[in-house]
Amino acid sequence: MELDEITISRAILSTQMERLMEFLEMDVAVVGGGPSGLTAAALLGEEGFRVGLVEKKLSIGGGMWGGGMMFPRIVVQEQASRLLDRFGIKYSPYSEGYYVAGSVEAVSKLTASACDAGVEFFNLFSVEDVMIRGDRRLSGLVVNWTPVEMAGLHVDPLTVGCRIAVDATGHDAVLARLVERKGGDVKVRGEGFMWADRAESEILSHTREIFPGLVICGMAANAVAGEHRMGPVFGGMLLSGERAAAIAASALRQEKNPA
Numbered sequence: 001m002e003l004d005e006i007t008i009s010r011a012i013l014s015t016q017m018e019r020l021m022e023f024l025e026m027d028v029a030v031v032g033g034g035p036s037g038l039t040a041a042a043l044l045g046e047e048g049f050r051v052g053l054v055e056k057k058l059s060i061g062g063g064m065w066g067g068g069m070m071f072p073r074i075v076v077q078e079q080a081s082r083l084l085d086r087f088g089i090k091y092s093p094y095s096e097g098y099y100v101a102g103s104v105e106a107v108s109k110l111t112a113s114a115c116d117a118g119v120e121f122f123n124l125f126s127v128e129d130v131m132i133r134g135d136r137r138l139s140g141l142v143v144n145w146t147p148v149e150m151a152g153l154h155v156d157p158l159t160v161g162c163r164i165a166v167d168a169t170g171h172d173a174v175l176a177r178l179v180e181r182k183g184g185d186v187k188v189r190g191e192g193f194m195w196a197d198r199a200e201s202e203i204l205s206h207t208r209e210i211f212p213g214l215v216i217c218g219m220a221a222n223a224v225a226g227e228h229r230m231g232p233v234f235g236g237m238l239l240s241g242e243r244a245a246a247i248a249a250s251a252l253r254q255e256k257n258p259a
C-alpha cells in the first residue's frame with residue numbers, strides 16, 4: 001500500500017474534530033494535567049463520567065515531571081502509598097513513612113490510567129476565562145490555543161460546557177483567580193512559605209467546591225487558602241485529586257437525583 005499524505009491529514013482532522021464535538025459538553029472539565037488533575041480525571045473517568053483534561057502545555061505532567069530540582073524522583077508519604085499501588089506506580093521505601101518513586105513513571109502511569117478510564121486530553125489548550133451565567137454557577141470554560149496566547153495574537157476563543165470544573169492549575173490557581181477577578185465570591189489568598197508537613201496535612205481540608213460548579217485541588221487549593229507550599233513531596237497532590245474526584249462525583253450524582 002502506498003501511503004497517501006492527504007489521507008493522513010484527513011484521519012487526524014476528522015477524528016480529532018469528532019472527539020472535540022463529543023466533548024463540547026462534558027460532565028467534568030479538569031484544568032491542569034499535573035498530579036492532582038491527573039488523579040482526579042482518572043478516578044472520575046473510572047466512574048463513567050465524561051471527563052476532559054485541558055492542559056496548556058504540550059506535555060501532561062505539570063510539576064511532577066521535574067521531580068525535585070530536575071532530579072526525576074518524587075517522595076510520597078505513607079498515607080498516599082495506596083494511590084501509588086492503585087495506579088501501578090513502583091516505589092521503594094526510603095525511611096519510615098517515606099517512599100520514593102520515579103517521576104517519569106509516576107506521570108506516565110497516571111496518564112495511562114486516565115487514558116484507560118476514557119479521559120480525553122486537550123493539550124495546548126489554555127483556559128482564559130470561565131462562563132458564569134445569571135444563575136451564578138460555573139457552566140463552561142473559555143479556551144484558546146496556547147500558541148495564540150504565547151504569540152499575543154488577537155484571536156477570539158471558543159467555549160466548552162461542563163457541569164463541574166476542577167481547578168488543578170497548581171500554584172497559579174487560574175480558575176479561582178478568574179472568578180475572583182470578575183466579582184465571584186472567591187478569595188485567593190496566595191500561597192505561603194515552604195512548610196511541607198503543614199502544607200501536606202492541610203491540603204485535604206482546602207480541597208472543596210469553592211464556587212458552585214468549581215472544585216479546587218492540588219497546589220491551587222493551598223494557594224486559595226493562603227496555605228504553605230511543600231516542594232517535591234507529592235502524596236498530598238494525589239490525595240487532593242482523589243478528594244476532588246469524590247466531591248465532583250457526589251455533586252454530579254446529586255444533580256441527577258435531587259433529594
Ligand code: 48F
Pocket residue numbers: 031032033034035036037054055056057060061062063064125126127128168169170171172174217218219220229230231232233234237
Ligand atoms: O503545577 P501542577 O503540577 O499542579 P498540581 O497538580 O501539583 C503541584 C506539584 O506539581 C508541585 C507541588 C507539590 O509538590 O508543589 O508544584 O497542583 O500542574 C498544573 C498544570 O496546570 C496547567 C499547567 O501547565 C500545569 O501542567 N495550567 C496552568 N494554567 C493553565 C493550565 C491554563 N490556564 N489552562 C490550562 N492548563
